[in-house]
Amino acid sequence: MSVLALEQALNGLQFGLMLFLLAAGLTLVFGVMDMINLAHGSLYMVGAFLGAWIAGLTGSFTAGIVGAVLGTAAFGMALESSLLRSLYARDHLSQVLATFALILIINDGTRMVFGNDLPLSAPAALDGPVVLLPGLSYPAYRLVIIGAGLALALLLWLLVTKTRMGALVRAGASNREMATAMGVDIKRLFTVVFGIGAGLCAVAGVLMGPLLAVQVGMGENILILAFVVIVIGGIGSIRGALVGALLVGVVDTFGRTVLQALFREFLPPQMASAAGPAVASVAIYVFMAVVLAVRPQGLFPARG
Amino acid sequence: MSDAVVLLEAQQLSKRFGGVVASAGIDLQVRSGEIHALIGPNGAGKTTLVAQLAGQLAPDRGRIVFAGEDITRLSPHQRARRGLARSFQITRLFRSFDVRENVELALQAAGGARMTAGDTARRADEVLAEIGLADRATASIDALSHGEQRALEVGLALASRPRLLLLDEPMAGMGHDESKRMEALIRRLRVHATVLLIEHDVDAVFRLADRVSVLVSGQIIASGAPEAVRRDAGVIEAYLGEE
Amino acid sequence: MRSFAKHLALGATLATLVAALLLPPVLHSFGAGYYVSTAGRVLVFAIAATSLNLVLGYGGMVSFGHAAFFGLGAYATGVLVSEGVLNGGVHLVATVALTALAALVIGAISLRTRGVYFIMITLAFGQMLFYLANSIKGYGGDEGLNIRARSLLVPGIDLKDANHFYYVALAVLAATLFGLHAFVRSRFGRAVVAIRDDELRAEALGFATYRMRLAVFVAAGAIAGIAGALSVNQQGYVSPNLLHWTQSGTLMVMVILGGVASLWGGVLGAAVLVLLQESLSAYTRHWEFWTGWVLLAVVLFARRGLAGWLARAGGSGR
Numbered sequence: 001m002s003v004l005a006l007e008q009a010l011n012g013l014q015f016g017l018m019l020f021l022l023a024a025g026l027t028l029v030f031g032v033m034d035m036i037n038l039a040h041g042s043l044y045m046v047g048a049f050l051g052a053w054i055a056g057l058t059g060s061f062t063a064g065i066v067g068a069v070l071g072t073a074a075f076g077m078a079l080e081s082s083l084l085r086s087l088y089a090r091d092h093l094s095q096v097l098a099t100f101a102l103i104l105i106i107n108d109g110t111r112m113v114f115g116n117d118l119p120l121s122a123p124a125a126l127d128g129p130v131v132l133l134p135g136l137s138y139p140a141y142r143l144v145i146i147g148a149g150l151a152l153a154l155l156l157w158l159l160v161t162k163t164r165m166g167a168l169v170r171a172g173a174s175n176r177e178m179a180t181a182m183g184v185d186i187k188r189l190f191t192v193v194f195g196i197g198a199g200l201c202a203v204a205g206v207l208m209g210p211l212l213a214v215q216v217g218m219g220e221n222i223l224i225l226a227f228v229v230i231v232i233g234g235i236g237s238i239r240g241a242l243v244g245a246l247l248v249g250v251v252d253t254f255g256r257t258v259l260q261a262l263f264r265e266f267l268p269p270q271m272a273s274a275a276g277p278a279v280a281s282v283a284i285y286v287f288m289a290v291v292l293a294v295r296p297q298g299l300f301p302a303r304g
Numbered sequence: 305m306s307d308a309v310v311l312l313e314a315q316q317l318s319k320r321f322g323g324v325v326a327s328a329g330i331d332l333q334v335r336s337g338e339i340h341a342l343i344g345p346n347g348a349g350k351t352t353l354v355a356q357l358a359g360q361l362a363p364d365r366g367r368i369v370f371a372g373e374d375i376t377r378l379s380p381h382q383r384a385r386r387g388l389a390r391s392f393q394i395t396r397l398f399r400s401f402d403v404r405e406n407v408e409l410a411l412q413a414a415g416g417a418r419m420t421a422g423d424t425a426r427r428a429d430e431v432l433a434e435i436g437l438a439d440r441a442t443a444s445i446d447a448l449s450h451g452e453q454r455a456l457e458v459g460l461a462l463a464s465r466p467r468l469l470l471l472d473e474p475m476a477g478m479g480h481d482e483s484k485r486m487e488a489l490i491r492r493l494r495v496h497a498t499v500l501l502i503e504h505d506v507d508a509v510f511r512l513a514d515r516v517s518v519l520v521s522g523q524i525i526a527s528g529a530p531e532a533v534r535r536d537a538g539v540i541e542a543y544l545g546e547e
Numbered sequence: 548m549r550s551f552a553k554h555l556a557l558g559a560t561l562a563t564l565v566a567a568l569l570l571p572p573v574l575h576s577f578g579a580g581y582y583v584s585t586a587g588r589v590l591v592f593a594i595a596a597t598s599l600n601l602v603l604g605y606g607g608m609v610s611f612g613h614a615a616f617f618g619l620g621a622y623a624t625g626v627l628v629s630e631g632v633l634n635g636g637v638h639l640v641a642t643v644a645l646t647a648l649a650a651l652v653i654g655a656i657s658l659r660t661r662g663v664y665f666i667m668i669t670l671a672f673g674q675m676l677f678y679l680a681n682s683i684k685g686y687g688g689d690e691g692l693n694i695r696a697r698s699l700l701v702p703g704i705d706l707k708d709a710n711h712f713y714y715v716a717l718a719v720l721a722a723t724l725f726g727l728h729a730f731v732r733s734r735f736g737r738a739v740v741a742i743r744d745d746e747l748r749a750e751a752l753g754f755a756t757y758r759m760r761l762a763v764f765v766a767a768g769a770i771a772g773i774a775g776a777l778s779v780n781q782q783g784y785v786s787p788n789l790l791h792w793t794q795s796g797t798l799m800v801m802v803i804l805g806g807v808a809s810l811w812g813g814v815l816g817a818a819v820l821v822l823l824q825e826s827l828s829a830y831t832r833h834w835e836f837w838t839g840w841v842l843l844a845v846v847l848f849a850r851r852g853l854a855g856w857l858a859r860a861g862g863s864g865r
Contacts (some may be wrong), residue, residue: 036666093603096799097800101846103839104839108833233662235663281678292664296659381753386753392751397744412738413738413741413753461752
């Protein structure tokens with residue numbers, strides 16, 4: 001039982017770190033540009049498709065990731081500088097309508113170019129398990145995901161706290177007027193921030209591809225979780241995104257597995273099999289409701 | 305020494321935000337029928353105090369008593385229903401409606417269900433005349449000048465004949481003539497209501513107020529007749545000396 | 548001058564009503580009877596979109612989980628039918644009760660938040676209901692629920708008949724629009740719009756803003772539920788996808804497209820989106836792609852939606 005718990009904890013960590021990659025870009029766009037971008041999940045999908053396509057062509061997973069990051073970042077920046085920029089000044093509803101339209105266009109566009117799905121498998125070298133503790137072996141690939149996630153989180157932390165650009169972004173996230181008043185090519189800053197967010201989405205998309213399947217529409221489900229993460233963590237805060245993502249990852253994973261196991265132990269089988277999945281998927285939202293009841297602005301609100 | 309009734313009283317109101325103490329045990333008494341002014345330098349904590357009196361912000365410690373009732377836990381709309389009305393420093397009007405409809409909404413909000421349509425219309429006319437906007441009744445909010453908007457701002461608060469009017473910098477951003485008109489309006493209001501006036505224009509305050517309280521760094525350092533406050537050494541040092 | 552505009556509006560409304568009543572026989576006479584069911588679909592979405600316009604346009608609450616009430620209503624009726632309970636009256640009561648209760652709970656929690664947090668929390672709650680619907684294995688789970696029978700209303704009305712369904716749905720839509728019209732002109736309605744304009748001011752004046760917004764939220768949810776009950780009767784099927792946030796997004800798109808805070812906004816938006824989908828999918832599999840571009844164009848060039856564009860085109864000011 002405790003081995004199961006440890007394994008699920010690692011799964012939760014892994015899922016949480018990937019959620020963080022999505023949430024980080026989302027919280028910055030939201031916090032700095034005050035824009036609701038429903039198409040953020042589509043960037044995740046585009047990244048996955050690009051990665052799968054390049055990996056399929058070259059036979060190299062690494063080439064897939066690199067290509068996906070570069071391609072998606074470029075795509076994201078082109079999108080930002082052409083269309084999204086004109087939405088910053090608009091009200092949230094217009095942003096909803098426009099980015100919703102983008103989801104339709106990008107989804108169907110991807111279908112037209114690549115078809116409904118593409119195969120993507122983890123590199124063969126990482127196929128086997130790694131023995132972490134006596135009795136606990138864990139898939140090597142998932143360990144790599146955890147490692148990549150942690151590395152990127154560290155990189156992002158360095159970027160935001162130690163660089164000038166990071167300082168500008170943090171200032172912008174907590175006070176938009178100040179950010180504009182500071183001059184210094186805000187437009188280019190926004191484009192770069194958006195590009196970084198897109199790149200992070202792509203990493204998550206390619207890494208999760210082998211686990212969740214690369215298919216059109218994969219972005220819509222994970223987008224909601226990303227929104228839940230930034231609401232819990234506090235809009236505009238990278239730290240909040242990380243904490244929120246880890247919490248959501250763990251709660252979701254535990255909800256699905258440990259909670260179900262508990263139900264099966266203590267409830268009659270019919271109830272357990274009915275209640276288990278229902279409660280599992282609901283756990284995250286109950287958790288979010290509880291957090292918001294106690295701290296309506298999220299755990300680490302960037303804005304005062 | 306008058307033994308006038310105390311209508312609104314703040315007792316030891318305290319509020320801190322993280323490491324910043326905005327209200328450090330504020331004691332304030334507003335007597336029935338008077339115009340009581342609250343002045344103080346920027347950053348003194350006036351906004352926080354107003355928010356607590358109006359019910360937007362809950363104090364960490366302390367009580368607020370209105371007409372003998374402890375209203376510390378009451379929401380803004382409950383306070384309004386008991387006759388504690390406020391105007392805002394930054395104009396807040398209902399832009400989907402014209403001037404007259406704004407006043408009617410204010411009447412409806414304060415319990416206008418008891419008023420007939422005729423009564424509401426009559427009262428709205430009275431209010432519009434009072435604030436000098438009788439000929440602008442059908443104008444949209446966007447068509448009003450800044451001074452007219454500020455007048456309507458106050459008008460909404462006094463529409464329901466509140467017992468206490470909390471006016472938050474009613475003369476903010478006004479030119480000379482507009483300020484004079486607002487001053488005259490506030491003076492006329494004394495007949496109907498008790499006024500707690502938050503204002504920066506110290507000269508206007510000393511002309512209008514029966515009593516003045518001075519808020520500095522979250523505390524009331526002086527309170528009394530205007531002349532006494534004006535000569536108070538502590539006040540001069542902390543605030544008026546800068547003028 | 549004002550009275551002329553009023554008469555014009557009344558005339559236009561009556562003309563629209565007459566046209567709507569004549570639509571099925573006209574379509575049949577052209578051998579295009581198939582489109583009566585399309586019109587029926589438009590009506591169902593028009594009711595749902597109008598209910599969203601109530602809470603979003605007039606109430607100022609950007610609820611991104613509204614489709615959940617639509618889907619909940621469909622399930623309430625669908626489950627009852629599949630269990631053999633066919634009385635339309637029972638369906639109505641059960642649907643309204645369930646969706647109103649859900650809206651009450653969700654609204655009570657969500658309305659304590661503001662701005663983007665409100666959008667997110669309603670989005671999340673809607674998605675939560677989606678996952679719940681997905682997991683009830685007894686009623687189809689992720690595959691959805693098929694029903695064979697339909698709600699029994701009045702003897703002689705068979706909801707499986709597209710024409711009968713059309714007129715029933717039209718009646719519900721007309722009632723909804725009439726109710727919305729009365730609401731907007733009522734004291735309560737004006738208070739709600741004032742709260743939308745400036746909630747802080749409204750509260751400071753004495754309006755019980757939380758309670759009033761909650762009432763609107765619940766009413767809108769219940770109306771969406773009724774639309775859902777109609778939907779399951781029309782399709783004979785309800786899927787958890789009806790509660791998915793993308794469905795909420797679609798409803799929102801209809802409202803924004805048709806005109807936020809306008810009486811006919813929901814109807815216009817639903818009509819355009821459904822017809823767009825129908826006409827485009829006749830030519831191409833990728834109708835979503837082209838629909839997206841149309842929507843993008845509307846956002847960029849018609850800022851107040853189609854109702855606003857029409858109002859301007861008709862020369863009437865606001």
